[in-house]
Amino acid sequence: MAASSAERMTDPDADERPLSDADISEFRRLLQAKRIALVKAAQDSLEHDMTLDTNEMPDEVDLASSEYIQSFALRLRGRERHFIEKIDTALTKIEDGVFGTCEECDELIGRKRLAARPETTLCIRCKEDQERSERDFR
Numbered sequence: 534m535a536a537s538s539a540e541r542m543t544d545p546d547a548d549e550r551p552l553s554d555a556d557i558s559e560f561r562r563l564l565q566a567k568r569i570a571l572v573k574a575a576q577d578s579l580e581h582d583m584t585l586d587t588n589e590m591p592d593e594v595d596l597a598s599s600e601y602i603q604s605f606a607l608r609l610r611g612r613e614r615h616f617i618e619k620i621d622t623a624l625t626k627i628e629d630g631v632f633g634t635c636e637e638c639d640e641l642i643g644r645k646r647l648a649a650r651p652e653t654t655l656c657i658r659c660k661e662d663q664e665r666s667e668r669d670f671r
């Protein structure tokens with residue numbers, strides 16, 4: 534992936550300074566804004582489902598496609614819910630004062646990675662290890 538190789542090339546001294554209080558506040562604001570956007574997106578897809586439900590009795594083809602749309606919307610909500618949970622975990626970490634530290638190796642995650650994915654719980658090395666072992670498992 535292009536993004537991860539770019540992250541590896543960043544200067545570690547510039548990238549892995551501990552986060553200041555101001556950095557933490559900025560990440561908290563970022564996470565809260567993401568969370569609000571996700572909750573709103575989930576609500577919008579829910580409202581969309583409800584308008585589908587009030588349609589007149591569909592014929593067989595329409596029923597099949599509306600079932601498809603609904604299962605798609607459900608999967609999407611599952612992903613949104615999963616993402617919201619990750620954001621909540623990150624916000625809890627901020628409250629606990631452990632935000633920005635990798636759950637696997639206790640190293641600093643790196644501010645560029647956090648800026649791109651403030652909800653991440655793994656440093657790029659552990660994330661790549663995880664993705665490799667997930668690929669091997671499949």
Ligand SMILES: [Zn+2]
Pocket residue numbers: 635636637638639640655656657658659660
């Ligand atoms: Zn790590």
